[in-house]
Amino acid sequence: MSKPVPVLLMNYDLRFGGTECQLCETALHLDRSRFTPHVACIRLQGRRRAELEREGVPLVECFFPSFGSWRVFEAARRMATYLHRHRIQVVHSFDVPGNLFAVPVAFLSRVPVVLSSQRAFREVTPGWYHRFLRLTDRLVDGTVVNSANLREHLQRHDGIAAKRLTLVYNSVDLERFSPSGPKADVLAGCSPVIGCTSMLRPEKGVGTLIEAFALLSARYPCAGLLLVGTGPQHAEMETRAEQLGLTGRIHFAGPVMDVAPWLRRMDIFALPSLSEALSNSLIEAMATGCVAVASDVGGNAELVCDSLCRFRPGDAEDLAQTLEPLLGDGDLRARVAAEGRAFVQSTFSREESLGRLGDLYMQHLRRKGVAP
Numbered sequence: 001m002s003k004p005v006p007v008l009l010m011n012y013d014l015r016f017g018g019t020e021c022q023l024c025e026t027a028l029h030l031d032r033s034r035f036t037p038h039v040a041c042i043r044l045q046g047r048r049r050a051e052l053e054r055e056g057v058p059l060v061e062c063f064f065p066s067f068g069s070w071r072v073f074e075a076a077r078r079m080a081t082y083l084h085r086h087r088i089q090v091v092h093s094f095d096v097p098g099n100l101f102a103v104p105v106a107f108l109s110r111v112p113v114v115l116s117s118q119r120a121f122r123e124v125t126p127g128w129y130h131r132f133l134r135l136t137d138r139l140v141d142g143t144v145v146n147s148a149n150l151r152e153h154l155q156r157h158d159g160i161a162a163k164r165l166t167l168v169y170n171s172v173d174l175e176r177f178s179p180s181g182p183k184a185d186v187l188a189g190c191s192p193v194i195g196c197t198s199m200l201r202p203e204k205g206v207g208t209l210i211e212a213f214a215l216l217s218a219r220y221p222c223a224g225l226l227l228v229g230t231g232p233q234h235a236e237m238e239t240r241a242e243q244l245g246l247t248g249r250i251h252f253a254g255p256v257m258d259v260a261p262w263l264r265r266m267d268i269f270a271l272p273s274l275s276e277a278l279s280n281s282l283i284e285a286m287a288t289g290c291v292a293v294a295s296d297v298g299g300n301a302e303l304v305c306d307s308l309c310r311f312r313p314g315d316a317e318d319l320a321q322t323l324e325p326l327l328g329d330g331d332l333r334a335r336v337a338a339e340g341r342a343f344v345q346s347t348f349s350r351e352e353s354l355g356r357l358g359d360l361y362m363q364h365l366r367r368k369g370v371a372p
Contacts, residue, residue, distance in 0.1 A: 004036045010093040010102035014046030018280035023094045024048045027057050080109045090361050103136040113364040117144045120277045147278035147299025171353030172283045179289030183264040186251045190224025195266030197259050197281045200231035205272035211316035214244040220327050228253040228262045263288040274313045286340035291333045
């Protein structure tokens with residue numbers, strides 16, 4: 001039997017964002033009979049690091065403060081040395097900094113297979129980064145995307161050939177994200193509870209959700225709103241909730257180690273993003289048994305298939321109208337939630353997603369004559 005292939009996965013850091021989650025899922029659960037995963041980060045920090053260390057995944061930091069710093073060359077030399085020492089056969093970068101740094105280094109180091117990822121629309125990427133991503137598109141053997149909508153967008157707007165784009169849906173741990181289990185003890189007396197797990201930054205549109213909740217608050221005086229996550233708009237969001245007179249009915253949980261108990265406290269998960277490729281948070285919420293509603297952008301329609309559960313991005317009134325029938329009908333919520341969980345179980349299981357990713361690695365290795 002042939003030895004497992006050494007694979008290096010690259011990301012900026014190891015926080016609890018969606019991309020970081022997918023990298024860790026891959027590193028922890030990629031088929032060990034076929035692959036030995038390594039993880040590289042520009043900053044080897046974040047709460048997922050301990051999880052990887054506990055499972056014995058080799059880690060390497062290639063730190064540099066910015067792409068304009070001379071230290072980027074020192075970091076590149078460190079990575080190149082690591083690639084050669086460990087005979088890495090596949091380098092797969094997961095985010096924009098990883099694409100811009102790891103792809104050229106792996107290409108110049110003659111790693112047999114170099115893959116990038118695109119997990120968000122490039123319109124949210126600053127100008128020169130976007131231009132350099134188009135250069136890395138030419139260096140890689142292929143690019144992994146996490147939604148069909150994003151795949152089509154990259155073909156149309158960035159000129160990437162269809163044959164160089166592979167759709168691999170995000171995976172979810174169906175055991176961890178299940179309806180049964182511990183539930184966060186917040187918003188006592190509130191029912192139903194609308195919620196969201198998201199970074200509080202402009203493109204996530206969480207302000208739209210707060211405004212929609214305010215529109216519904218008088219008609220549904222027992223309803224609550226649970227927001228999990230933090231970001232540059234955190235203080236602004238709390239101030240707006242106070243201005244709308246919603247103190248006591250909105251709970252800002254901040255960042256949490258395990259979102260599953262918080263999702264179980266939500267009856268309806270509302271994703272108000274202004275830009276989204278494919279949301280890990282939405283998949284996790286559906287797996288946990290939440291009713292899912294989402295803005296009609298990007299890959300959201302691939303998850304929330306019923307148009308009655310989608311709303312115009314940035315439109316608080318449309319979001320309120322989408323939420324209202326769900327708030328008033330428990331049977332409807334139960335039916336929609338069950339359909340959503342069944343869909344996630346059949347499409348986004350860990351076995352399905354990581355099996356497809358592993359097959360992609362082997363396909364490229366065979367093409368390069370590295371694997372039988």
